[in-house]
Amino acid sequence: MSTQPETGPSAELIADVFQRGCTSRQVLETVTGRWGVLTVAGLRDGAIRFNALRRRIDGVSEKMLAQxxxxxxxxxxxxREARATLPPHVEYRLSELGEQIADRLIGLIELLEDSVPExxxxQRDYDARD
Amino acid sequence: MSTQPETGPSAELIADVFQRGCTSRQVLETVTGRWGVLTVAGLRDGAIRFNALRRRIDGVSEKMLAQxxxxxxxxxxxxREARATLPPHVEYRLSELGEQIADRLIGLIELLEDSVPExxxxQRDYDARD
Known part of the structure; x- marks a missing residue:
């Protein structure tokens, strides 16, 4: 990732988020998109129903969470697990890959929560400059 | 972060990215925004000039990178470090907090790059379902 792969047929074999066409870049955008981080982090405590997850993520619309x-x-x-009960019971949970991603995101989130005073x-210093 | 703080005066003392008004949520959005991750990750190898950084991040516009x-x-x-030379020489580098954030983002990026085949x-399985 620290060097740019050359363009050409073999370049596609090297995953590189810095490259527009790379699958890893698309996944990064999903995971870190406006609601991606909070959705993955909100699932880390186990399976949860749509409405409970929506209540947890303050400000997300039904449409955005569904997307x-x-x-x-x-x-x-x-x-997504749908149990064939009446009424149907749908839950969302992380896959193994999802859990690995969540671990890294939680590390980032905890750092940012701890860094609020700093x-x-x-921000105050920056705004006072102008 | 695993429990919702109660609303009220003291709630503001608990940083929680799941809450809309929290500074940590705003920082999370900056850091994980469309270009935030790649900008922070692109700075992890040390100070770099604007145009070099822009070349590194495939697809970013001048305006978006500046913002x-x-x-x-x-x-x-x-x-941002501007040296009073002629012509002026401006470089960007990470603060100590920025480096801690970059470490966590690099961990996420490397995981995603390694997960491209999975x-x-x-994606193929999902698309074949419909």
Whole structure:
């Protein structure tokens, strides 16, 4: 990832998020998209129903959460389980890959939550400059 | 982060990315925004000039990269250094907090790059379902 692969037929074999066409770049955009991080992180405590997940992620619309879950399911990060009960019971949970991704995102989230005082101070300094 | 803080005056003391108004949520959105991840990751090898960084991040426009760098600078994640030479020489580098964030993002990126075969296979299965 630290060097740019040359363009050409063999370049496609090297996954590189810095390259527009790479699958890893698309997955990165899904996982880190506006709602991707919070959706994956919100699933890390185990299987959860759509509405419970939606309540957990303050501000997400029904449509956006559905789209995000669908993209994550397509990438094999989220598993949708529908039990044939009446009424049908649908739950979402992380795949093994999803759990690995969640671990890394949680590390990032905890760092950012712990950094709020530092970031707020930097923002005040920056805004005072102008 | 695993429990929702109660609303009320003291709730603001608990950083929680799941809450819309929290500074950590705003920083998460900057860091994981469309170009945030790639900008932070692109800076991890040390100070770099704007145009070199732009070449590294395939597909980013001048305007978007400038906006992303500015938001990251405001949050204290990126440091902009202008040397008073002729012509002026401007470089961008990560702060200490920026380096900690980059470490976590690189972990995520490497996982996703390594997961391309698994994700591609999941996508094929998903698309074959319909």
């Amino acid at each position: 995000t879950l669908q993209a994550l399911e397509r990438d094999g990060i989220v598993i 970031v707020s101070s930097a | 992303t760098l500015q938001a990251l600078e405001r949050d204290g994640i990126v440091i 994700v591609s296979s999941a």
